[in-house]
Amino acid sequence: xxxxxxxxxxxxxxxxxxxxxxxxxxxxxxxxxxxxxxxxxxxxxxxxxxxxxxxxxxxxxxxxxxxxxxxxxxxxxxxxxxxxxxxxxxxxxxxxxxxxxxxxxxxxxxxxxxxxxxxxxxxxxxxxxxxxxxxxxxxxxxxxxxxxxxxxxxxxxxxxxxxxxxxxxxxxxxxxxxxxxxxxxxxxxxxxxxxxxxxxxxxxxxxxxxxxxxxxxxxxxxxxxxxxxxxxxxxxxxxxxxxxxxxxxxxxxxxxxxxxxxxxxxxxxxx
Numbered sequence: 001x002x003x004x005x006x007x008x009x010x011x012x013x014x015x016x017x018x019x020x021x022x023x024x025x026x027x028x029x030x031x032x033x034x035x036x037x038x039x040x041x042x043x044x045x046x047x048x049x050x051x052x053x054x055x056x057x058x059x060x061x062x063x064x065x066x067x068x069x070x071x072x073x074x075x076x077x078x079x080x081x082x083x084x085x086x087x088x089x090x091x092x093x094x095x096x097x098x099x100x101x102x103x104x105x106x107x108x109x110x111x112x113x114x115x116x117x118x119x120x121x122x123x124x125x126x127x128x129x130x131x132x133x134x135x136x137x138x139x140x141x142x143x144x145x146x147x148x149x150x151x152x153x154x155x156x157x158x159x160x161x162x163x164x165x166x167x168x169x170x171x172x173x174x175x176x177x178x179x180x181x182x183x184x185x186x187x188x189x190x191x192x193x194x195x196x197x198x199x200x201x202x203x204x205x206x207x208x209x210x211x212x213x214x215x216x217x218x219x220x221x222x223x224x225x226x227x228x229x230x231x232x233x234x235x236x237x238x239x240x241x242x243x244x245x246x247x248x249x250x251x252x253x254x255x256x257x258x259x260x261x262x263x264x265x266x267x268x269x270x271x
Contacts, residue, residue, distance in 0.1 A: 014062045015070040016086070016225040018079050024112065028079045029225050030103075031086025032093035033061050039088040040118040041138070042152040045182060045238055048087065048223050049216035054154045056118065057092065058125070064098045076107055084132075085114040086224045092119065097128035104131065112136060114180070118157050120165030126172060136178040136207070137166050142193035150187050166201050178205040183241045183249055191249045195256040206253050208264045210240040 014034050018026040038061070042051040082103050084090040090113055093099075100111050110133040117137040119125040129135060141147040144159045170177055179198050183191065198206055214235035216223055223231065241249070243266045253262050 012221050013070045014067045014086075015074060016222075019225040021083070024083065025080035026078055027081050027083045027112075028074060028109075029086055030067065030082060030084045030090075030099060031062070031224055032067070032084065032090050032096060032099065033087040034221075035061070035087075037087050038092065039116070040092065040154040040157060041089065041116045042154075043140075043182070044150055044152065044186070045184065045211035045215060047213050047216070049218060049233075051088070053088075054152070055092070056154050056156060058094050058119065059092070060095050061093055062095075064095045064102065067095075067099050068102060071103070071107070074107075076109065079107075079109055081112055081134075082107075082109050083112045083114060087221070089116055089118065091115050091125050091129065094128075097131065100129070100131050110134070114138075116151070117162045117166050117169075118153065120169050121161050122165075123168075126165075126169050129169075130173055130175075132175060134176040134178060135169065135173065136180050136205075137169070138182070139166070139179045139194060139198060139201075140182045140187060142190040142197060146187055146190060150184075163197065163201070170202055176204045177202075178207060179203045180207045180209060181249075181253075182209045182211065183245070184210065185239050185241065188241055188245060188249075192252050192256075195249075195252040198253065198260070199256045203257065203260050205261045205263060206257060208246055208249050208253065208262065210246065210265055211238040212240060212265065214238065 014031050016029040018028045021027040036052045037048045038053040039051045040056045042054045112134040113132045114136050147159045214237050216231050216233050216235050218233040246264050246266045250262050
């Protein structure tokens, strides 16, 4: 009797890369959304461009067996870390915990989740992500006004809920907690407030970012891993903070978070 053939699924794949990341090395991307850009944020700087569906709806967008089939084709020797990001907010996927377990069990690679933290106040969501080696939470705003302007959150998302969710995760989580802080001229005045807020969350790492990738005018699938390459659609160059401003933000972060590792997009190395 011949072995049963693995299930076949149509493209596009739920796996992309590995791509080179200034933070992570060789990162294999896992996209649990795939079919379009779906997120609870619509950030003004998003590398995916305008988010097609802004929602807080959690469901299985990509079946776990589909992801397993895509993972079977990966050259695992070329992978340093597996990153959950892709075409939207990964914690919207109800099967994220199953896929984390699959990667750890079958491939033994560390996992990282890039999340906007909008769903972390929900205990069931936190339970699904606790096995990840690193969780990196977005923190770009110090209040609801900036959250609406900068992150353009889905209806029902509040700044207080995001902070409470990260704080609850920190209390339960034994892995590495990072904060991704994106700065542009729009929110640079809140840098010290964000640094002080970060201190209440006890992160292991704080990433000082600015959008050096252009903003695509239309969504396309490869934008999920197109960190530095050419885009097949028209793009807009975004306003960034200067290296001097980034150094000042780093100083504020170190002052208020002496126990955290501070990483800057300009420096591309811990300091």
